[in-house]
Each structure stands twice: as C-alpha cells, then as structure tokens.
Amino acid sequence: MARTDVQLMLDVKAGDEQSFELLLRKYRTPLVNFLFRMVRDTAVAEDLAQEVFLRVYRARQEYAPSAKFTTWMFRIATNLALNSVRDNRHRQMEISMDQTVDTGEDEQQPLQVADRAPTVEQELVARSRAELILKAIHALPEKQRAAVLLHKYQELDYDEIARVLECSESALKSLLFRAYETLRVQLAPLVSPTVRTDRVPANRSGQPA
Amino acid sequence: MFGKHENGQQCAAIEGQLVQYLDGRARPAERHAVEAHLAACAACRSRAEEFRSLWSVMDDLPAISPSPAFDASLRARIAAEPQRRGFWDWMPSPRLAFAVTALVALSVWMSSMPRVMPSLPAAPQTAQVNKVGADFDFGMIRDLPVLENYDVVSKFDALSELPGPVAGSVPEGAKETR
Numbered sequence: 112m113a114r115t116d117v118q119l120m121l122d123v124k125a126g127d128e129q130s131f132e133l134l135l136r137k138y139r140t141p142l143v144n145f146l147f148r149m150v151r152d153t154a155v156a157e158d159l160a161q162e163v164f165l166r167v168y169r170a171r172q173e174y175a176p177s178a179k180f181t182t183w184m185f186r187i188a189t190n191l192a193l194n195s196v197r198d199n200r201h202r203q204m205e206i207s208m209d210q211t212v213d214t215g216e217d218e219q220q221p222l223q224v225a226d227r228a229p230t231v232e233q234e235l236v237a238r239s240r241a242e243l244i245l246k247a248i249h250a251l252p253e254k255q256r257a258a259v260l261l262h263k264y265q266e267l268d269y270d271e272i273a274r275v276l277e278c279s280e281s282a283l284k285s286l287l288f289r290a291y292e293t294l295r296v297q298l299a300p301l302v303s304p305t306v307r308t309d310r311v312p313a314n315r316s317g318q319p320a
Numbered sequence: 321m322f323g324k325h326e327n328g329q330q331c332a333a334i335e336g337q338l339v340q341y342l343d344g345r346a347r348p349a350e351r352h353a354v355e356a357h358l359a360a361c362a363a364c365r366s367r368a369e370e371f372r373s374l375w376s377v378m379d380d381l382p383a384i385s386p387s388p389a390f391d392a393s394l395r396a397r398i399a400a401e402p403q404r405r406g407f408w409d410w411m412p413s414p415r416l417a418f419a420v421t422a423l424v425a426l427s428v429w430m431s432s433m434p435r436v437m438p439s440l441p442a443a444p445q446t447a448q449v450n451k452v453g454a455d456f457d458f459g460m461i462r463d464l465p466v467l468e469n470y471d472v473v474s475k476f477d478a479l480s481e482l483p484g485p486v487a488g489s490v491p492e493g494a495k496e497t498r
Contacts, residue, residue: 161397
C-alpha cells in the first residue's frame with residue numbers, strides 16, 4: 112500500500128532517506144513546472160525547485176503534519192517564486208540603458224516540449240501558442256498568477272490554495288475569477304468556444320486539466 | 321464586471337461560484353444556484369463557455385522536464401549542508417548505538433563488581449614467587465665468574481690473536497676463581 116506524502120515525510124523525519132527520494136521523484140516535475148510558469152526562466156525555476164526540496168529536507172526534524180504536504184511544499188515554492196520575481200524586477204530596474212532589456216517577447220529559452228514528435232510546422236505553432244499562454248499567465252498580478260497555476264495545473268483544493276496564498280476561500284474564488292477573466296480577454300484569439308468546447312478538461316469530474 | 325448583463329446583481333453574485341461550478345467542485349446548493357442563473361442569463365452562459373474554452377487552451381501549455389542534472393545538483397546541495405548532529409546522530413546505525421550502549425553498561429557493571437581473588441592463600445603464593453625469583457637471580461650471579469675465568473677466556477680463538485696478557489694484569493676476580 113502506497114504511503115501518503117505525510118507518512119513519507121514522517122519517515123524522512125525518522126531518518127529514512129529513501130522516503131525523501133520518493134517525494135523528490137513525485138514532485139520535482141510539478142514543482143519545476145509551477146516555478147517555471149511563475150518566473151519564466153528554466154534555470155531559475157530549477158534552482159528554486161532545488162531550494163524548495165532543500166528547505167523541506169532542512170525542516171524534516173521539525174515537521175509536524177498540520178496540513179497536507181503539498182500545501183506546505185507549494186507555500187514554500189510560492190514564497191520563493193514571489194521573492195524571486197520581486198528581486199528580478201528590482202534587478203531589471205537597475206539595468207543600465209546600454210544593456211539589452213528583456214522585453215518579454217522572444218528572449219526566453221525555448222520550451223522543452225516533452226514526449227511529442229510533431230512536424231516542424233506543428234512544433235512552431237505549438238510553441239507560439241505556448242508562448243502566448245505563458246506570456247498571458249505571466250502578465251497576471253503575482254497572486255493571481257500563483258492562484259491560477261495552483262488551481263489549473265497543480266489541481267490543489269481551494270482550501271489548500273487559500274492556505275498557500277494566505278487568504279480566505281471566498282477571496283481566492285474572487286481572485287481566480289478575475290484572473291481567468293483577464294486571461295479570457297488576453298487569449299481571446301485562441302479562445303473560441305464554438306470550436307473548442309469538445310475539449311473541456313475533465314481530470315476529476317470536470318475539473319480543469 | 322457583469323454590469324452590462326441582464327441582471328447585474330445576480331451576475332456579480334455568481335462570480336465567486338462560477339469557477340468552482342465549472343471545475344466540478346461546487347457544492348450541490350451552489351451548483352443549482354449557478355445553473356439557474358446560467359439558464360436565465362445568456363451573457364453569463366457565454367462567459368462560462370469561454371472559461372471552459374480558455375481552460376482547454378491552457379492545456380496546450382507543455383510541461384517541461386527537469387534537467388538530467390537536477391537530482392545530482394540537489395544531492396550536492398544537501399551534502400554541502402552543515403550537519404546539525406546530536407550525540408546519537410554520530411552513530412551510523414541504531415544497532416551500533418545499541419552495541420555501544422551495551423558495552424558501556426557492561427564495563428560500568430564489571431568495574432563496580434568486587435574483585436574476586438583466586439582460592440590460593442595470598443601469603444604462601446607470594447613467598448613462592450619470591451623464592452623462584454631469588455633462585456633465578458642467584459643462578460645468574462653464580463655463572464658470572466665463568467666469564468671472568470682466565471683459562472676459558474684465553475681459549476677463545478678470536479681472542480688468541482690479541483696481544484697476550486701482561487703479567488700481573490690478571491683481573492682480581494680471575495685470581496680468586498683459580
């Protein structure tokens with residue numbers, strides 16, 4: 112019988128390094144993706160993801176299962192990402208005028224699309240769509256961005272996301288509505304209900320992605 | 321936000337429930353309320369469809385894979401962490417910790433036990449040991465004059481090449497043993 116994340120973490124606390132490996136294997140990809148979508152930089156995302164695991168490992172002796180493991184982990188990740196975004200913004204304000212300024216257009220590293228073998232043309236279209244989506248998400252205010260990523264891609268429960276973002280559930284629902292409303296407008300060229308309503312995500316009873 | 325819809329007040333009221341309704345996590349009462357509103361409000365119905373479509377579009381965002389060096393780099397960072405170790409953390413395994421504890425406890429117990437002496441009486445044994453030691457020493461002393469005996473020493477081949485002894489220079493010990 113598979114152990115829960117909390118049980119794995121309690122085993123890590125008891126000195127079982129193998130349990131930490133299991134948590135690492137389970138969450139490194141979701142964590143790297145969450146952080147990449149937060150900061151839009153693969154190297155920074157990996158560095159932050161490692162920092163999250165490092166902090167989890169450091170805190171193992173004091174770990175008390177007061178909440179879901181994912182709530183705790185994504186709370187660390189979100190705080191690190193928000194700090195990184197703010198630091199980066201501050202750093203960019205200090206860039207001298209003769210240096211190339213990141214316009215946010217085409218300077219990001221190309222996405223490493225996993226497990227696909229499309230034609231060159233399809234790949235270009237897919238990459239272009241992905242860049243549009245990523246750019247729209249990244250244009251959201253930080254808290255809305257985190258809320259959308261945790262809701263849409265990490266599928267965290269509302270109470271978990273609210274705890275991660277330290278807000279009430281009702282405030283979170285309002286936050287999510289405003290974020291999706293902004294995205295709907297920003298991604299209007301891609302959003303066409305008449306064509307795409309057959310692709311309603313249904314991971315768990317109609318839940319997105 | 322829904323001010324231009326047919327019933328702005330009701331539209332605003334379902335704002336906070338629409339996402340939860342669309343992702344299938346709304347409670348039954350909330351779901352019925354949203355469904356009733358959507359049935360009556362074409363604008364909100366259209367918006368709900370667009371939200372669904374938006375989520376479908378967002379699925380096109382590909383997932384990235386961590387680099388192959390991710391785990392190794394993390395392990396290196398963990399290994400570089402300063403260790404906070406208590407006494408028992410120095411023990412590589414609980415078995416070794418138990419063995420050390422048992423050894424220490426055994427040592428303490430043995431040292432606290434009264435020393436048990438052999439059944440032989442102490443005084444005769446000491447006297448016997450002293451007697452053997454004295455005989456040995458006496459034997460050595462008794463054999464020493466052999467080395468000082470002139471006849472024995474002068475018959476060594478190695479010594480025969482040495483200049484002969486000067487008359488009257490015979491050691492006193494040799495004279496005595498003759």
